Amino acid sequence: MNKKFRKYLFKNLILTIILMFLLSFSTTVLAEQVKFSFNPEEVDFEGEVDAVYIAGSFNDWQPAAEKMNGPDAEGNYILEYNLRPGEHQYKFVINGEDWFHDPNNELTTADGHGGKNSIIKIGEKELEEAQTGDGEINGEFILHNPENRVHLNKFNEDKVEIRLETRKNDVETVALMTKIGTERNQKQMSHYSADNKIDYWTVSFNNLDEALEYTFLIKDADTELLYHQNGSGFNNLKYFFYDPSEVESFKTPNWVQDAVFYQIFPDRFYNGNPANDPELIETYKSNEKRYKNIVPEWYQGIKESESHQLNPDDFIDLDPSIHPKSGWHVFYGGDLQGVEQKFDYLKELGINAIYFNPVFEATANHRYNTADYGKIDDNLAIKGDFEASEAYFEKFIKNAHQNGIKIVLDAVFNHSGFEFFAFKDVVENGNDSEYSDWFYIEDYPVNTLYEQRTKNIEPNYQGWAGYGNHPVLNLDNSEVKGYIYKITEKWMDPNGDGDPSDGIDGWRLDVANDVKARHPEFWQEWRNFVKKINPAAYITGEIWNNAAQYLQGDEFDAVMNYRFREAVLAFIAEERIDAQDFINRINEPNLDYPTQAVFSLQNLIDSHDTERFLYSSGGNKEKLKMAAALQFTYPGAPMVYYGTEVGLSGASDPDTRRTMLWEERPNGNSPDQELYQYYSKLAKIRKENKVLRTAGVQFEAVDNEPKIVIVKREDKNGKIYTVLNAAQTAKEINLKLKNEVQAVDLLSGKKYQSDSKELRLKLEAYSAQILKIN
Ligand SMILES: [Ca+2]
Ligand SMILES: [Ca+2]
Ligand SMILES: [Ca+2]
Ligand SMILES: [Ca+2]
Structure with missing residues (x-):
């Protein structure tokens, strides 16, 4: 329901005159502005062209997310796009289905499916490689910004971390020069990571409760450079200044670092109580034609013709390509009782936290159209009795906690549903309604969903992404805010x-960026409120791209880590990037986010808003296992989307929301027990090896092996390397060592003995090993 609308990324800043100049080129680079142009007549395509899209590494290869403008008089489709520096790959997608590389761009690479991707390089500075030991220090790359939480990061009253960036491979050592009171000292900084251009240095203080003045002493060979608040050099010296009493701490809940999340879409997990199934949902103000949400058998899919019968008033958008399974409007009857009955299943799997898609009263199966934030949907609990449903939910939480399972709910505060009591009042009473300022009403009377759909008119009020069943809430209104605070507290302390x-x-914050765009202060204030009720409450946002601005300590603890997914998808499922590119991408959040946020991320490979990873992998289970091995051995909490652990597949929404596979179905599909055991083993490995939950991460690529990555976790708790071979053939590599080691692959149990220089590893095609090294 909440796909990020990337069209907001577009910039229309190019001057007409420049555009005219550029028109003769197929693809033109102008700083970060790119103009893509495509003429379907230049490729081998037969049939009607309804629309042309561009898909690429910059938009997760979504086939129909970025629509191009056109055709113009020459038949060209055009799109201006803002790209970050670096290399990008793309294709044009006719009608969102047929893929073509750019016929006018000679720079291509294999797409992993027998075709080609076009490549575009943006704004890369042609710099000669820097060198360590040459006595030269590139001052322009040195950076410490105390305003950025990543650079000056207060964890609690006396712990602080300080970071510095230098040009990659340029300097030998960095020391933090400190002055506390009159006492001067220096502390060596350690090199903790690098990307294409930058080396990252860090140092921490664990018992610092007084003010600190500091500068950085950077050395390469005999050259020394002092970096301070006024720049580099010994002139005009000004210390950076840190006073713990003036900086807020950024605390994330300790338990998240040890969490293994399971995401549940409540209607589709397990029907533990057929008596509460919704037989008929009467949607408000559409009485003339009610639509009926039948509950089919758990194993049944929705056929196109049946869908028509289900929805006589054409409420749904039918896509014949989405077979076999779940439709947008059908209910299967999954409920909280079903989840409770499966606690043992989840515990056996190693789950200790659940993130639920919405559970409050609503008329849609996804429940993102909240009717009442103060009520648990009776169809998930006790039908027709909200009081009993609430009492049941309290028992449910108690039971979950007794089973060691934390519960995270979806906070859909950007918009309500059309059936929300306050919105209904506005529909009834128009401008006279005491709730008219709760929404963004453009015109009275408010047109109903039924009118919008039958007369094909736009809502005359703001709806999320323009949808009439998601009226946007005015969170600047103190009454709305009061209401949201009231229900926040209600579910946190019933x-x-x-x-x-x-x-x-x-709480998981739905379309958190849309809320912030309208109400820049809302999340900060709300966080304070939440943490006052329960300092250990977890706040995670739905943010698809770089979330650094939300993770400065005053908004979220973490985010759903879709950047992790995108990197893993590109490297493993789709085989479109090499090891080095993968490392750069997957490491970005580690460099962009403060440490405590990194260790609280929800690392996912699929969700209710994406294709299933297995589907993206073309059904290749070995690829799924590799991705899962990485997910469970990575900093941050793994999050498993229900069913992925037994091989549930599915295309994008709504097909990604198929019913859970519990037993063999009439069509022969059955839960993959071997896969389940594998997941369970991964959770066990994570639990038994503390280093996987505490250590930072380092990466290594192997010379001439673009499909192999070594992911290293190492600290006082141990040393584990996850070795991924994303090649379609077996490989042998020699892992360079400083001394002789013994290693065991925690997945297979296979033992290795190295010599004093290297460890010889044999890697199967599409495989992962989790090497515990002694
Ligand atoms: Ca140098
Ligand atoms: Ca039920
Ligand atoms: Ca209900
Ligand atoms: Ca209480």
């Missing part, structure tokens, strides 16, 4: 006694 142990353990 009995209101000030002890949050009877409440939920955190």
Whole structure:
């Protein structure tokens, strides 16, 4: 429901005159502005061209996310696009289905499916490689910005981390020169990461409760350079200044670092109580033609013709390519009782936290159109009785907690549903409604969903992404805010006694960027409120791209790590990037986000908003296993989307929301027990090896092996290397060592003995090993 609308990324800043100059080129680079042009007549395509899209590494290769403008008089489709520096790959997609590389761009690479991707390089500075030991230091790359939480990061009252960036491979050592009171000292900084251009240095203080003045002493061979608040050099010296009493701490809940999340779409996980199934949902103000959401058998899919019968008033958008399974409007009857009945299944799998898609009263199967934030949907609990449903939910939480399972709910605060009581009042009473300022109403009377759909008119109020069933809430209105705060507190401390142990353990913030765009202060204030109720409550945002601005300590603890997914998808599932590119991409969040946020990320490979990873992998289970091995041995919490652990597949929404596979179906599909055991083993490995939850991460690529990556976790708790071979053939590599080691692959149990220089590894095609090294 909440795909990020990347069209907002577009910039239309190019001057007409420059455009005219550029028109003769197929693809033109102008700083970061790119103008793509495509003429379907230049490629081998037969049939009607309804629309042309561009898909690429910059938009997760979504086939129909970026629509090109056109055709113009010459038949060209054009799109201006803003790209970050670096290399990007792309294709044009006719009608969102047929893929073509750019016929006018000679720079291509294999796409992994027998075709080609076009390549574009943006704004790369042609710099000669820097060198260590040459006595030269590139001052222009040195950076420490105390305003950025990543560079000056206060964890708690006396722990702080300080970071510095230098040009990659340029300097030998960096020391932090400190002055506390009158006492001067220096502390060596350690090199903790690097990307294409930058080396990253860090140092921490664990017992610092007084003000600190500091500068950085950077050395290469005999050259020394002092970096301070006024720049480099010994002239005009000004210390950076850190006063713990003036900086807020950024604390994330400790438990998240040890969490293994399971994401549940409630209607589709397990029907534990057929008595609460929705037989008929009467949607408000569409009485003339009710649409009926039948509950089919758990194993049944929706056929196109049946869908028509289900939806006589054409409420749904039919896509014949989406077979076999779940439709947008059908209910299967999954519920909270079903989840409770499967606690043992989840515990056996190694799950200790659940993120639920919405569970509040609503008329859609996804429940992102909230009717009442103060009620648990009776169809997920006790039908027709909201009081009993709420009491049941409290028991459910208690039982979950007794089973060691934390509960995170979806916070859909950007918009309500059309059936939300306040919105209904506005529909009934128009401008006279006391709730008219709760929304963004453009015109009275408010047109109903039924009118919008039958007369094909736009809503005359703001709806999320233009949808009439998602009226946007005015969170600047103090009454709306008060309402949201009230329900926030209600679910975090249901009995209101000030002890949050009877409440939920955190919130996942739906379309959090849309909320911030309208109400820049909302999340900061809300975070303070939440943390006052329960300092250990987890706040995670739905942010698809770089979330650094949300992770400065005053908004979210973490985000759903879609950047992790995109890197893993590109490297493993789609085989379109090499090891070095993969390392650069997957490492970006580690460089962009403060450490405590990195260790709280929800690392996912699929969700209710994406294709299933297995589907993206063309059904290749070995690829899924590789991705999972990485997910479970990586900093941050792995999050498993229900069913992925038993081989549930599915295309994008709604097909990604198929019913959970519990037993063999009439069509022969059955849960993959071997895969389940594999996941369970991964969770066990993570649990038994603390280093996987505490250490930072380093990466290594192997010379001449563009499909092999070594992911290293190492600290006082141990040393584990996850070795991924994303090639379609077996490989042998020699892992360079400083001394003799013994290693065991925690997945297969296979033992290795190195000599004093290297460890010889044999890697199967599409495989992962998790090497514990002694
Ligand atoms: Ca140098
Ligand atoms: Ca049910
Ligand atoms: Ca209901
Ligand atoms: Ca309580």
